[in-house]
Amino acid sequence: MNSSEDFHPNENGWQNSIIIVPTLLSSSTLLTVIIILWRLFSRKRGDKRDAGERTGDARNGDYAVNMGGVYEYPLGAPDPVLEMKQLPQDWRVEDRAVLCVGHFGPISRAVLVGKGEDRCEVILKELSEKCSPGEVQDFIDLLKFYNEVCNHGGVVRMLWCQTEAPPMCLIMEAMTLGNLLLFLRESHEEEMADTPSAVCSITEQDVFSMASQVASGLEYLSGTHNLVHGYVAACNVLIHEDMSVRLCGLGLASVQHRTGSFPTSRAARVPVKWQSPERLREPSVTEKSDVWSFGIFLYEMVTLGAPPYPDVDPAKFPKTLKKNYRMAKPQQCGERLYDVMTSCWQWEALNRPCFTNLLKQLQNFSAEANGSTLLRATDTLNWAEYLRVAGIPS
Incomplete structure (x- = not known):
């Protein structure tokens, strides 16, 4: 008899636990999900705002192709792919004349003076000082493209580049006319x-x-x-x-x-x-x-x-x-x-x-x-x- 009476109160407590515990677990899980979603949403808003500040309004076309890209090689550090194409330190650029402003910055005709005062006409494509990190990486990628792809008589070729000191530039062969x-x-x-x-x-x-x-x-x-x-x-x-x-x-x-x-x-x-x-x-x-x-x-x-x-x-x-x-x-x-x-x-x-x-x-x-x-x-x-x-x- 006593054993039977002891059983009923325990049974009621067990039944209450079955109801209360899942409810508490569901509530805590739901709260956790809400917190995670809120944090993700806040982070995306922040990333989008930062990308907008770095790259401009995409609808107006004022953005780097590499949206918010990270510059792999900070100015002054050698790029292993482009190291052999760096303009020799004893060469200099003279008689620069701006032709137009391109996607990255000014495009100019100039004269490259080398050892023994050897001279040749070149085209300079420079990177603007007001560029974003993404645009810097885009410009590096452009230099790599010219170095790797533009090795044919039917396309304009890169002679040298400058990435280890400002301004960054692509130096291409000039055609006289x-x-x-x-x-x-x-x-x-x-x-x-x-x-x-x-x-x-x-x-x-x-x-x-x-x-x-x-x-x-x-x-x-x-x-x-x-x-x-x-x-x-x-x-x-x-x-x-x-x-x-x-x-x-x-x-x-x-x-x-x-x-x-x-x-x-x-x-x-x-x-x-x-x-x-x-x-x-x-x-x-x-x-x-x-x-x-x-x-x-x-x-x-x-x-x-x-x-x-x-x-x-x-x-x-x-x-x-x-x-x-x-x-x-x-x-x-x-x-x-x-x-x-x-x-x-x-x-x-x-x-x-x-x-x-x-x-x-x-x-x-x-x-x-x-x-x-x-x-x-x-x-x-x-x-x-x-x-x-x-x-x-x-």
């Missing part, structure tokens, strides 16, 4: 003066030669490194007085080389008249979209820098292109060259040739090109009008 688009546009002034110089004398055969060199550089990027350029145009080609040319403007390719993907936000800044149909529909940049742009580049050269689709307003260009509109053959353009152009402008990307095939066509057709008649400018636009018609922000 500079930017091809500006060179072509200046030929308009030569014609108006009716005293064309020998340097500005370009024939259709020269166009084939220069186009082959650019196509060779693009074939190297796509074939050897699986990279795309993203903005194939006369403004991204440099020309020497012997009519040799090299591809430049490789910033988009350098980002793709580092990250494995194409920076669509920066690629969207390319003027629409150089973009392929699929690229206008969605942010897709491939070798075949570069091929489309290469056809526009051929048009630029044979017209001595005329804006593409001169009779189409840039705002209406996508709709006009969708109607299967293509540029007519320029008057001074041979049939062979125009055939190459139109093959680049096939609506379906798969139907366009690759750069290997384009290079073969250009080399085979070059012998048939006109090598005696000088090309003439096909428009009389001033620079401001050119920018407006081409759809390039001034």
Whole structure:
């Protein structure tokens, strides 16, 4: 009897424990989860705020590609990859003249003076002193890209770099006549003066030669490194007085080389008249979209820098292109060259040739090109009008 009475109170206590203990455990677990989530949320807000302070507003494009990146090699410490490319201490830079302000900072033409007072013209791409840590790392990555990838006659090459003392800079070979688009546009002034110089004398055969060199550089990027350029145009080609040319403007390719993907936000800044149909529909940049742009580049050269689709307003260009509109053959353009152009402008990307095939066509057709008649400018636009018609922000 006693044993039975003892059992009931214990049974009631056990039943209460079954109810109370899980309740307490559930409450404490829920509280712990809430605290963890609150801390994670607070940390993300702080990280986002810090990244915004370091890199700027992404919507305005004022940000480093390497968002909030950490600089692996502080200024003054040697980078093992770039150590052999450091500018020798007994070399100096003279006669610096700023050409423009690029993505990282000022771009200048200068003279490099070495031992024995040897001199050579160079292009300096400098890193701004007001850069973020992410931009510093991006610049280091750009230098590594030039060192590892730009070892081909069709692309501009790095001579030296400076990372162990400010300002950080990339030192590239200079081409005596500079930017091809500006060179072509200046030929308009030569014609108006009716005293064309020998340097500005370009024939259709020269166009084939220069186009082959650019196509060779693009074939190297796509074939050897699986990279795309993203903005194939006369403004991204440099020309020497012997009519040799090299591809430049490789910033988009350098980002793709580092990250494995194409920076669509920066690629969207390319003027629409150089973009392929699929690229206008969605942010897709491939070798075949570069091929489309290469056809526009051929048009630029044979017209001595005329804006593409001169009779189409840039705002209406996508709709006009969708109607299967293509540029007519320029008057001074041979049939062979125009055939190459139109093959680049096939609506379906798969139907366009690759750069290997384009290079073969250009080399085979070059012998048939006109090598005696000088090309003439096909428009009389001033620079401001050119920018407006081409759809390039001034």
